[in-house]
Amino acid sequence: MNNPTGSLHMVHAEVESMPRTQWHRTPINLSMLLVTCLAFAPTVTAAAISTGGGGWTPPSDMPDWITPLAFVILIAVYALIVFEVVHRALAAAIGGIAVVVALHAVGDGPDLGTVVTWIDEETLGLLIGMMIIVDVLAKTGLFEWAAVQAYAYSGGSIWRLSIILCVITAVFSAFLDNVTTILLIVPVTIQISKVLDLEPVPLIIAEVMFSNIGGAATQIGDPPNIIIGAQLSPQALSDYDMLAGQGVTFVDFIVHVGPAVVIAIAPSFWLLSRLESKGLSGARHRNVDLLRLRYGIKDMQLLKKSGAILTLVIIGFFAHSAYPHPLLTVATIALGGAVLMLLFTSPHHVEEQLDAVEWTTIIFFAGLFIMIGGLQYMGLIDSIAEGISDIISRASEDNRLMVSVVLLLWVSAIASAFIDNIPYTATMVPVVIELANDPNLGLELAPLAWALALGACLGGNGTIIGASANVVAAGLAEGSGNDISFNRFFKTGFPIMILTIMTSTVYVIVRYAIEWDSNIIPFAIIAAMMAASLFCTPIIYGKFADSVDDSEVE
Numbered sequence: 158m159n160n161p162t163g164s165l166h167m168v169h170a171e172v173e174s175m176p177r178t179q180w181h182r183t184p185i186n187l188s189m190l191l192v193t194c195l196a197f198a199p200t201v202t203a204a205a206i207s208t209g210g211g212g213w214t215p216p217s218d219m220p221d222w223i224t225p226l227a228f229v230i231l232i233a234v235y236a237l238i239v240f241e242v243v244h245r246a247l248a249a250a251i252g253g254i255a256v257v258v259a260l261h262a263v264g265d266g267p268d269l270g271t272v273v274t275w276i277d278e279e280t281l282g283l284l285i286g287m288m289i290i291v292d293v294l295a296k297t298g299l300f301e302w303a304a305v306q307a308y309a310y311s312g313g314s315i316w317r318l319s320i321i322l323c324v325i326t327a328v329f330s331a332f333l334d335n336v337t338t339i340l341l342i343v344p345v346t347i348q349i350s351k352v353l354d355l356e357p358v359p360l361i362i363a364e365v366m367f368s369n370i371g372g373a374a375t376q377i378g379d380p381p382n383i384i385i386g387a388q389l390s391p392q393a394l395s396d397y398d399m400l401a402g403q404g405v406t407f408v409d410f411i412v413h414v415g416p417a418v419v420i421a422i423a424p425s426f427w428l429l430s431r432l433e434s435k436g437l438s439g440a441r442h443r444n445v446d447l448l449r450l451r452y453g454i455k456d457m458q459l460l461k462k463s464g465a466i467l468t469l470v471i472i473g474f475f476a477h478s479a480y481p482h483p484l485l486t487v488a489t490i491a492l493g494g495a496v497l498m499l500l501f502t503s504p505h506h507v508e509e510q511l512d513a514v515e516w517t518t519i520i521f522f523a524g525l526f527i528m529i530g531g532l533q534y535m536g537l538i539d540s541i542a543e544g545i546s547d548i549i550s551r552a553s554e555d556n557r558l559m560v561s562v563v564l565l566l567w568v569s570a571i572a573s574a575f576i577d578n579i580p581y582t583a584t585m586v587p588v589v590i591e592l593a594n595d596p597n598l599g600l601e602l603a604p605l606a607w608a609l610a611l612g613a614c615l616g617g618n619g620t621i622i623g624a625s626a627n628v629v630a631a632g633l634a635e636g637s638g639n640d641i642s643f644n645r646f647f648k649t650g651f652p653i654m655i656l657t658i659m660t661s662t663v664y665v666i667v668r669y670a671i672e673w674d675s676n677i678i679p680f681a682i683i684a685a686m687m688a689a690s691l692f693c694t695p696i697i698y699g700k701f702a703d704s705v706d707d708s709e710v711e
Contacts, residue, residue, distance in 0.1 A: 213271040215534045216264040223263060227535035230255045234528065235575065238622065239643045245622070246517045249524030256531025267531075275530030276523050277579065280336070280625055282488025284522070285514055287340045289495040290470065292513035293463045293502055295344055298455035304349030305448045313440045315355065319363050320426065320698050322346060326364045327371025327422075333474055334487070335372035335379060335626040339365065343633045352452060353443065357639050359436030361630050362649050363429055366618050368626045370425060370657060373614035374418040376410040380625075381573075381582040381613035386410065388586045389606050399594050403602040413607045416683055417664045421615070421657040423690040426697045428656050432649045462501050470494035518632030525622065529576065538584045541572055546588055550598065559670035561592065561600055562608040563662060569612025570658045574619025574651070582613050604669035611661045618654040621646035 234252035238245045253272075260266040294300070311318035322342065329338040342364055350357035372378030376386040387393065391404030430437065454460055473490035499507050532538070545568055552560040565585075572581050589609060593602035617624030621631055621643050627650075631641045664686070667679050 213265075213267045215260070219536060220263055223259065224536040224540050226259055227256070227532045227537035230259070230528070231532060231537065231575070239647075241642060244517070245643070246521040246524065249521050249528060251524075253524040253527030253531070256528050256535065260531055260534060267534075272527055272530075276526045279486060279488045280522055280526075281519055282486075283336060283491045284340075284519060284629065286470075286488070286491025286493070286495040287337055288514045289510050290463070290467060290491070290498050291340050291344055292510050293459070293498050294467065296456065297460040297463060298453060299460060299464075300344045300348045301352070301452035302449075302454055303345045304352055305445070305452050307345070308349060308353065308441075308443070308448070309445045313442045315353075315439050315441065316430065316437050317698060318349070319360055319429075319437045320694075322360060323363050323367040323426070327367040330368040330371035330626075331374045331378045333471065334377060335368035335624070336629055337474065337487075337491075338372075339368050339626045339630050340633075342368075343630050347633070347637045347639075348452075352448065353441040355441070356436055357637070358634060358641055358645065359433040361634050361639075362641065362646060363433065363437065365624075365627050365630045365646075366425060366429065366650065366653050369614060369617045369624050370418055370421055372626075373611060374411065374415045376407045379614045379617075381578050382410060382414075382610050384579065384582045385586060385606055385610050388583075389590070389602065394590075394602075397590070397594055399596065400590070400602055403593070405603060405606055409603070410610070413603065413668075414610055416668075416687055417607075417611055417661045419687045420664055420683075420690050421660045423693040423697060424656055424660055425653055426694060428653055429649070430697065432652060459502060463498055466494055466497050466501065469497075515629075515632040515636055517635070518628060521628060521632075522625070532576075533584070538572075538576065538581055541568065541581075542584050542588045545585075546592065549592060549600075554599070557598060558600060558604060559666060562604050562665045562670055565589075565605060565608040566612040566662060566665060567658060569609050570616030570619070570654060573613045573616030574623040574654060578613045578617060578624070582609065585609055585613075601669075604665065607669070608665055611665070612658065615657045615661060616654060618650045618657070619647075620650060623650070623654075 230252060233255075234248050237243055237248035237251065242248075243251075257266060257272055307318060307321055310321055322345075326338055326342050329342070343361055346360045346364060347357050349355070350360065369379070373382065376382045386405060386407065389405045391402075391406070394400045394404045470490055470493075473485070473494070474487060477485045477487060477490060499510060503510065545564055548564060549557065549561045569581070569585065572578075586609070589602070589605045592598060593600050593605060617627065621627050621641065627646065631646070634641050664683065667682050671679070673679050
């Protein structure tokens with residue numbers, strides 16, 4: 158799953174055998190929230206330098222049946238979610254319990270302190286902090302106001318409205334992160350759906366698709382890119398003589414992954430229009446001036462205070478990637494912003510704001526992280542990595558690079574759709590380094606890195622638990638009375654994932670796998686593909702513009 162936002166601290170924690178800081182259950186009161194925020198300072202630092210995993214060491218001689226059992230547990234949990242036997246939060250909790258019991262069955266298993274370190278505090282801290290901030294902002298009427306503005310620009314067309322919201326989501330996801338973007342944009346979508354009497358689920362699913370697509374374009378847009386950028390930076394590769402000068406930078410992500418994202422935009426909108434034609438077609442005609450009067454800003458003073466704090470939080474998100482520091486992580490920034498928000502807006506009444514946190518989503522993530530952490534120790538992800546490495550090493554020298562990038566791209570996409578992409582990417586980065594560092598294979602590092610990034614990020618669209626943004630959106634939708642089931646999301650998400658991976662396959666083959674007589678040829682082909690996507694998008698934008706199913710004027 159394309160998991161939610163990370164930081165450089167989290168990157169180091171994941172790669173070094175997934176040591177995680179300890180997440181304490183937080184009672185619903187301000188004092189404990191403050192303690193939680195402050196507690197991140199020592200725990201983040203400890204996780205950054207730890208190499209253990211809570212002091213527990215897995216048995217060196219795991220039985221042969223443990224890895225097949227890991228696959229069985231994963232499939233069983235997915236069956237519970239797909240067929241909605243139980244709530245997905247409970248299914249994840251059952252999976253977490255199952256892997257812990259399995260590890261105890263083979264020897265001295267992890268204790269509670271170790272299990273808790275498998276939970277990614279960065280994701281949970283970001284979610285809790287931003288949910289509180291968004292709840293305070295909602296009381297100002299900002300989301301209703303933004304919904305009316307988006308409707309006004311759409312001219313009443315639901316399809317145009319969906320494209321406007323998707324483009325905003327993609328751009329914000331590239332330069333913030335997709336989880337934060339979803340937390341900000343979905344409330345707007347829910348409000349506009351209420352105003353226009355629309356079903357919000359098609360709009361929310363569309364936004365999730367483009368949050369994952371847009372987040373793939375930059376190093377800070379999605380956790381897999383953060384991991385890849387940190388572990389394959391020139392500084393991190395300084396000890397590898399063969400890889401000197403092959404490190405990747407922030408600009409490299411935009412130059413090499415950005416074009417693939419641009420190419421995928423128009424095909425994704427086209428397929429979205431086919432898959433969600435019922436929910437995203439037609440029009441709603443309303444009196445815009447009346448809507449602006451009815452859904453204006455309710456509390457300007459509260460908006461000024463909360464808006465200023467949100468601005469500081471967003472600046473902090475940018476700063477943490479440019480100036481890495483153990484205390485400057487997305488979790489501490491979001492939690493700090495939440496504390497400031499409560500302190501300056503309702504210092505004596507915080508229960509309502511804290512009740513707005515989607516605790517079922519938090520529990521789901523906690524259970525999922527524990528399950529995936531245990532599955533990693535059971536050898537599930539390592540077996541995938543070993544299989545990829547074995548196939549690549551057997552390929553002929555002439556086709557080895559093509560086999561490498563295509564295999565990495567597709568396996569990463571499928572794995573990321575069904576397995577949390579943070580441990581998967583953290584496990585695959587060392588494999589990529591070893592492949593590029595093997596003189597017998599003769600593979601360049603960069604094409605492997607870009608194939609891994611595209612597969613891990615775009616693969617998050619495959620299922621509702623493929624990325625953190627998906628789960629957050631589903632939680633927000635459920636909180637508004639609009640449940641998004643696994644099958645409902647899969648119906649749209651998986652085809653779009655396949656399509657974007659197909660366009661990315663063409664891109665990586667043209668740019669990296671084929672030896673052209675001139676560098677101008679692949680440049681011209683890719684430029685033409687980008688131009689075609691950008692040219693077709695406005696055409697697709699007007700696809701349902703004239704289709705009207707509601708002529709009511711209020």
